[in-house]
Amino acid sequence: MELVLAVDISQSMDTDEQEVQRAGYVAALTSDEVLDAIRFGPTGRIAVTYVEWGGVGEHFTVADWTLIEDRASASAFAARIAEAPLRQVQRTSIVSALDRAVEMMRSNPYQGLRKVIDISGDGPNNQGGSVTEMRDRVLAAGITINGLPLMMKAETTAWQAMLHLDHYYEDCVIGGPGSFSIPVRSKESFADAIRMKLVLEIAGLVQDQPKVMLASSRQPIRCNLFD
Template identity: 55%
Template sequence: MRRPGYAAIAGLVIAAAFAAASAATPHLPRLADKNPSAVPVDVELVLAVDVSYSMDPDEQALQRDGYIQALTSTEFLRALREGANGKIAITYFEWAGANDQKIIMPWRLIDGPEAADAVAAEIARAPYRRASRTSISGALMFAKPLFDNSGYRGLRRVIDVSGDGANNSGLPVAHVRDDVLAAGITINGLPIMLKRPTGTMMDIEQLDIYYEDCVIGGAGAFVVPIRDRSKFIEATRTKLVLEVAGRQPEARVIPASSQSPRISCTIGEKMWQERWGGYDFR
């Protein structure tokens, strides 16, 4: 089966999201809220951003700038206005190894251009950092409980994972993914595929398929791969617009929960074991 490329995704996304955003309804019934005073929003969105050493400084800068520009874009603000509540809650954290996650920006409300500018500025001010290993499972485990005390009541709960490699630290990613999905949380992916695998950085050729089969899931889940530096900001904007509008690319690939996996979800773990003689399950 031919996989849709970025061009196919980008060509369908913005118009479809705008046309349907105001009519979008929640994909899942919302769990009972422990906090009846929580502020209603269209989506509670966790941005989980890879800062492992495989991300070089230029890629890190592109990744962060993509989110900054996307959050203040006309397309994003339009999707925000057309939501049922006209507001979202968002938090941003960086991750690397199994025990290495750092919140860069705690939960913030975006309800218009001024709030979006403030959020973008807060993210931009944070110092850059890099760390060892790539634990997508650790990032998902860290992200899941963030919703419990967010102070917001979203129609949807979404974890947005960006990264440039397979899971090679912490628990097996597929098991953690399934646990997150069981809580009614959707996981979307932004696999960064700017460099060809070298065989020396625990990277893999088909990272987009790995994300589709092993990382994403839940109602409306999708992947937007980035293969060209010039498309980084556009791809990030596309993904955020879809998440705010509660939509998905029409040509998305169905994740592993609905079809036979095309790639091993333990590929990163096996590569680490073969290279270093043991897998880090911390």
């Protein structure tokens, strides 16, 4: 699998949240569960890169493409993430982040059996164009998008609670075969959510019974509300 870990560093992510986010990825990438998922996969290895993103054109490759096939390679990759300086940028362009992730897949030296973009964020797309049009272009390229909506401020940030960011990711961001989204609602649950997400992505696991949501169960999200 080719996996892009695309991580939000917009200004709404304070330093404490960024540190929790980094620590969660480092712990997950070196966990026994994730290493087992890699080892027992069809090739026993994955190609992965870790990119932080914000507004249009604001992309920072923290850990470039690496083959992870054992604990040593996973630890070396995780160390590059842990040691990199923290950054913070202004806007939230999911569109630009997805576009950059696709380009990174096209230009890397690998040819994975599956291609996945794992995108995390604590807000809607607010720059760069239509998020649904970009999502559809990514899916047409044969790439799956999974989401990690960060809702750690939902109780204190009125706009985030009102938006239902988990629903926004379901309706407007994720897509492709086996795609899924795991909301993070507290700092304490972040590491567990990352580990679960990586295991599902690497192992290519899907639910026996796909999620079916009745149209009448909630109002659909207006995906272009902030575009």
